Amino acid sequence: MNWVLVPQQVINGLLNGGTLALIALGIVLIFKSSEVFNFAAGHMVMLGAFLTWMFAGGEGTGEELFKLPLWAAVIAASIVAIGIGFLIERLALRPMTGQPLLAIILMTLGLSQVMEGVTTVAYGVQPKGNFPAPFSPSDAFNIPVPPVNGASIVFLDRLQIGHARLATFVVAIIAAVLFILFFQYTKTGLAMRATSENHELAQSMGIKVSRVFGWSWAIAGIVATLGGVLLATLSGVSVSLSTVALVAFPAILLGGLESFPGAIVGGLLVGLAQEIVRASTVVEVRNASDIAPYILLLIILVLRPEGLFGQRRIERI
Amino acid sequence: MLKVNNIEVVYSDVILVLRGVSLEVPDGQMVSLLGANGAGKSTTLKAISGLLRTQEGEVTRGSIEFDGQRIDNLTPDEIVRLGIVQVIEGRPLFQHLTVEENLRTGALFRSASSKEIAQDIERVYHFFPRLRDFRTRTSGYLSGGEQQMIVIGRALMAKPKLMLLDEPSLGLAPMLVQDIFGIIKQINEESGVSILLVEQNANIALKTAGYAYVMESGRIVLDGSSAQLSQNADIKEFYLGLTSVGERKSYRDVKHYKRRKRWIG
Numbered sequence: 011m012n013w014v015l016v017p018q019q020v021i022n023g024l025l026n027g028g029t030l031a032l033i034a035l036g037i038v039l040i041f042k043s044s045e046v047f048n049f050a051a052g053h054m055v056m057l058g059a060f061l062t063w064m065f066a067g068g069e070g071t072g073e074e075l076f077k078l079p080l081w082a083a084v085i086a087a088s089i090v091a092i093g094i095g096f097l098i099e100r101l102a103l104r105p106m107t108g109q110p111l112l113a114i115i116l117m118t119l120g121l122s123q124v125m126e127g128v129t130t131v132a133y134g135v136q137p138k139g140n141f142p143a144p145f146s147p148s149d150a151f152n153i154p155v156p157p158v159n160g161a162s163i164v165f166l167d168r169l170q171i172g173h174a175r176l177a178t179f180v181v182a183i184i185a186a187v188l189f190i191l192f193f194q195y196t197k198t199g200l201a202m203r204a205t206s207e208n209h210e211l212a213q214s215m216g217i218k219v220s221r222v223f224g225w226s227w228a229i230a231g232i233v234a235t236l237g238g239v240l241l242a243t244l245s246g247v248s249v250s251l252s253t254v255a256l257v258a259f260p261a262i263l264l265g266g267l268e269s270f271p272g273a274i275v276g277g278l279l280v281g282l283a284q285e286i287v288r289a290s291t292v293v294e295v296r297n298a299s300d301i302a303p304y305i306l307l308l309i310i311l312v313l314r315p316e317g318l319f320g321q322r323r324i325e326r327i
Numbered sequence: 328m329l330k331v332n333n334i335e336v337v338y339s340d341v342i343l344v345l346r347g348v349s350l351e352v353p354d355g356q357m358v359s360l361l362g363a364n365g366a367g368k369s370t371t372l373k374a375i376s377g378l379l380r381t382q383e384g385e386v387t388r389g390s391i392e393f394d395g396q397r398i399d400n401l402t403p404d405e406i407v408r409l410g411i412v413q414v415i416e417g418r419p420l421f422q423h424l425t426v427e428e429n430l431r432t433g434a435l436f437r438s439a440s441s442k443e444i445a446q447d448i449e450r451v452y453h454f455f456p457r458l459r460d461f462r463t464r465t466s467g468y469l470s471g472g473e474q475q476m477i478v479i480g481r482a483l484m485a486k487p488k489l490m491l492l493d494e495p496s497l498g499l500a501p502m503l504v505q506d507i508f509g510i511i512k513q514i515n516e517e518s519g520v521s522i523l524l525v526e527q528n529a530n531i532a533l534k535t536a537g538y539a540y541v542m543e544s545g546r547i548v549l550d551g552s553s554a555q556l557s558q559n560a561d562i563k564e565f566y567l568g569l570t571s572v573g574e575r576k577s578y579r580d581v582k583h584y585k586r587r588k589r590w591i592g
């Protein structure tokens with residue numbers, strides 16, 4: 011273990027975890043409202059990043075139809091994502107109503123392949139390194155750390171907090187808070203919470219359940235787009251952005267599958283686990299940092315099978 | 328005015344449950360629907376509210392009209408918008424929501440201002456003062472009686488013209504049943520909401536509602552004013568648990584009961 015690096019990696023891990031938390035929220039939303047586990051979540055993230063890149067007039071699109079500032083490009087991409095969300099509900103999922111849940115979940119896997127195909131056809135397979143991020147990943151705040159006298163551990167002399175990383179974290183956390191406020195305090199949010207508990211009962215209250223599902227997919231689309239933009243800020247745009255899902259899934263399970271606070275804490279923990287393992291020199295396994303979240307997940311699920319924030323079943327006896 | 332004309336209901340395309348049910352609920356009236364377990368009472372209510380569809384059920388014959396409009400081919404949310412709201416059997420709540428959030432779900436489909444909603448919530452607290460004290464509690468932990476108050480209150484939030492109540496007395500202590508039925512009557516009289524009440528407890532249903540229908544095996548076998556039915560010998564014996572000499576019936580009569588029941592059907 012390279013102890014010197016640990017404090018630095020803790021900071022990086024938490025900051026990365028913010029984006030993971032946001033992406034995890036989108037998956038939890040769909041699971042809560044319709045019990046569908048969205049395996050296309052990673053591809054929605056990727057698609058959102060590509061759309062934003064296109065609206066911002068990223069070079070290499072050939073024609074450069076748009077040349078919007080980044081914020082406007084994000085809004086434009088979100089609007090498209092809303093449309094795609096409603097379309098997915100209407101064309102792919104509603105016809106599946108009444109089919110076994112597993113079939114519907116496999117449908118989302120199919121959707122992910124469609125999105126990947128469409129994206130490669132539309133934008134090509136080359137990664138785009140020219141995402142119009144407001145901060146360069148190399149700019150950083152340097153925080154000097156006074157050496158700890160007499161301590162056996164040699165400490166870093168300074169911590170680095172990347173401008174871009176910090177910005178993605180702040181945006182992710184603000185978005186997550188807005189998301190939770192929306193869910194807690196708006197009529198649509200209440201309709202979603204009600205529907206997530208009992209579809210038939212929601213229907214008997216005049217709630218259009220399929221409309222609620224549509225909204226969940228639309229909002230998940232916005233969240234995924236934002237997540238994609240944040241990831242692309244650090245790493246550029248490419249089809250491989252979709253693999254973020256593989257680390258978002260354990261974050262959700264950690265958090266308890268149905269809990270928003272759980273998704274946020276899970277995201278942060280997974281980010282942390284990844285970076286700390288990256289600092290370690292003991293674990294010389296390739297991709298150890300991608301496996302770490304799953305090991306953490308195993309440990310936590312053994313201790314708490316319902317996850318950290320799993321919803322308690324209300325039972326009156 | 329609700330009119331159910333000779334409907335037949337089939338579940339999963341093969342299970343025939345209602346075999347020609349007709350009934351009427353005039354505006355502002357309270358009508359009860361009695362019958363033994365499995366007679367098809369809940370099915371009748373679901374046919375009216377459209378919730379049948381969510382359970383693979385279908386009205387295959389006859390028609391249902393509300394205020395002169397056919398509603399048997401509408402979806403549940405369209406039917407709620409016409410002013411019919413069903414309080415489902417077993418008083419299901421959104422358990423993880425608070426009491427007041429549960430009440431609000433009843434008004435979600437309306438485009439009402441938050442001021443109107445606040446007034447409507449006050450109206451619910453007027454009928455059920457006890458709920459006010461529990462407004463921020465998680466509803467799933469409340470007692471059966473309190474939960475019954477929430478589901479009726481939640482239905483009121485829809486500002487219905489017609490409320491379909493499925494066994495509100497289920498599993499409640501006799502005193503509480505009296506209270507709840509008192510409030511149901513009050514809702515009917517003060518707010519002019521028509522009520523179609525399904526009950527096993529024929530005693531209290533006949534006391535509260537003005538008119539009653541009796542169902543057996545998917546058919547209406549008797550109907551009349553509650554006063555008339557209370558005097559009917561069969562009703563006395565089978566639903567009020569009294570023999571012709573006015574005594575509680577004993578288990579020895581069970582066989583007789585079965586025979587008579589078939590005869591009524």
Ligand SMILES: Nc1ncnc2c1ncn2[C@@H]1O[C@H](COP(=O)(O)OP(=O)(O)OP(=O)(O)O)[C@@H](O)[C@H]1O
Nearest residue numbers: 338342344362363364365366367368369370371382
């Ligand atoms: N979804 C369904 N699929 C198949 N059969 C059903 C379904 N729902 C109800 N039934 C059957 O229809 C018949 C009538 O049921 P219903 O629930 O209407 O009775 P009920 O009069 O409300 O009885 P209870 O007083 O016990 O509530 C029963 O035999 C029941 O088994």
Ligand SMILES: [Mg+2]
Nearest residue numbers: 368369370416
């Ligand atoms: Mg019933």
